[in-house]
Amino acid sequence: MSHPEPAEPTQPDATIICAQNDAFRRFACLGIAPDQPIQGRMHVTQSLVAAGDDFMAEAVKATGEFDSFEPENDPEGWHDFGSVTIRGETVFWKLDLYEADSDFRYAAETPDNPQTTMLVLTIMMARDW
Numbered sequence: 001m002s003h004p005e006p007a008e009p010t011q012p013d014a015t016i017i018c019a020q021n022d023a024f025r026r027f028a029c030l031g032i033a034p035d036q037p038i039q040g041r042m043h044v045t046q047s048l049v050a051a052g053d054d055f056m057a058e059a060v061k062a063t064g065e066f067d068s069f070e071p072e073n074d075p076e077g078w079h080d081f082g083s084v085t086i087r088g089e090t091v092f093w094k095l096d097l098y099e100a101d102s103d104f105r106y107a108a109e110t111p112d113n114p115q116t117t118m119l120v121l122t123i124m125m126a127r128d129w
Contacts, residue, residue, distance in 0.1 A: 014077040016112040021079045021095050024119045029064025039100055040119035047125040048091070058086045063093040063123050078111075083126070090126035095119055 023034035028042040048056050062084040069079055080095040097108040100118040108117040 012110065012112040014112075017097070018077055018079045020112075020114055020117075021119065025066075025079075025093075025095065025121060026064050028121050029060045032064075036114065038114055038119060039117065040121065042121045042123070045122070045124040045128045047128055048123060051089070051125070055086060055089075059084065059091045059123055062086060062091070063121075066093070091123065092126050092129055093121060093123045095121050 020038055024038045024040045026032040027034050027038065028040065042060075044056060044060070048059060051059075063082065066082040066084060068082070069077075073081065073083070078095075080097075082093050084091050084093070096119070097111040098104050098118045098120060099106045099108055100116050104118070104120065111117050
């Protein structure tokens with residue numbers, strides 16, 4: 001009697017994740033509504049808040065407009081990290097994908113499924129990293 005070979009784990013669809021991440025980032029930062037609802041939250045660090053409302057607004061807007069993805073800064077093709085310069089200061093943004101019902105304790109098992117994934121966008125001064 002032969003046993004079936006174990007199934008290869010499927011890789012999440014980077015194209016779907018990329019589209020979700022871009023849509024959520026544009027919505028959170030620029031108010032551009034996505035085609036489909038995406039669960040998520042945006043956070044800014046205390047040091048970004050301390051830089052002042054105008055600086056923070058510029059950083060959030062630049063995060064939403066960011067589109068300089070290259071293999072060097074986006075190896076998985078997920079569009080989940082970027083760096084912008086505001087008034088000579090480097091600002092990072094990072095998208096993390098969690099299980100929607102895990103209170104941000106567990107990474108998304110199927111990050112390409114918007115029904116089960118919660119996105120968290122964090123915008124921070126580079127020195128916070």
